[in-house]
Amino acid sequence: MAMSEWKPLVPLCAGAAMLLLDVTVVNVALPSAAAELRAGFTELQWTVDVYVLALAALLLGAGSAADRFGRRRTYVVGLAAFGAASLACGLSPAPGALIAARAVQGVAAACLFATAPALLDQTYRGRARGFAFGVWGGVSAAAAAAGPVVGGVLTHYLGWRWIFLVNVPVSAAALVLALRLFPRSARDPRRRLDLLGTGAFAVSAGALVYLLIRGGAVGWTSTAALVLLAVCLLALVVFALVERRRAFPVLEPALLRRKPFLGASVAAVALTVSAYSYLLYVSLRLQTHDGLSALQTGLVLAPLGVTAMISALLRGRSPDHPPPRVPIALGLLLIAAGALVMLVAGTSWPSVLVGTAVTGTGTGLVSPVLAATAIGAVPGDRAGMASAVNAACRQLGTAVGIALFGAVYARHGLPVLYAISAAVGITGAAVVWPLLRTARPGRPRTHPIHPTGPRAPESRSRP
Incomplete structure (x- = not known):
């Protein structure tokens, strides 16, 4: 790719890095924030939880809005809102203000996560498309693993507020670049927003994520947990009934009958459950048992992000791209192999270093292909x-995995977590292999596009 063809990747990768870092970057800064704001434990939990709740619950709505109003516009709005919310977080005078700002951050993150792959898909094609998705996927995988490291460094040297304030200039720069580099994407004024479907999914996903986050604390068979489960299931039934009757649903049920699309969704869940869900508990083990600091622990886990970036870039630069099921299945098997390394070699930091390096290699193969495969399986006007949907599967997989692993870790410790991770990776590879049999690296285009990179300049005048 020529240097000019790199430019559209910058705002997209910046958005991915910010939104995924902010899932975990807060954890190591919570004690400092609590001391300064005089926040209680419940308020600290909400600072973390409300971001994940908003992000997971509104992803489908953000994707529908992107198809209705244009992906460029939705992404730009997301960048502006994320920067403003980050500033509000960094200047928060009280716990309530911080929680409210984090909720807005989550909404903005949903706009970014839901539209970035669709923007990549409309901007690149051919080898450039594979490389672009490789870079974006590598950055996403690295950012998901780098939160504790970044949070530890910023909190130690600059203070907890800077884990949010650092997003402000990044958001502003990415916003300027997005406005300059992305042509106005197609809009469908006739497409009505499915507010009822969006609301039903948001309630169902929100209740599920909150149940998974708080179930261990309140008790899985408590009245509160059972009420949350009932709300989740009822809202899911309403969502399914609504989507069957909508002319412009937020999720067309017919898409789930497309095996490549279903396979990419299953792989997204398997990826996040097997690769990321145990990291929190590994971090706790290294700090409480091995005596490592937060920064040292982050450095031990850093190979996951580094090898993910390297494998994603190497695959993107390869002139030959096999069918998507090959890197996805191989990547899930490598993730399982990384977990098995730690299961066999033990939980000391050297074995974690090696195991996460193997796992990162697998995630670098899977992450870039998932979104491209999901988008390639649907008509162009359903890319958003x-x-x-693929992003929602990843976020819900993370929430399910963390909750499941938390319950197991409390009783059985890390070895069983590694065994579960390996089993999920192997099972995921076996399930997606037949589902992705007909999946292809790209989708035939119905609009003009530059043969090797971004769209030609004349496409910028498109309404």
């Missing part, structure tokens, strides 16, 4: 929907 496909991108949002």
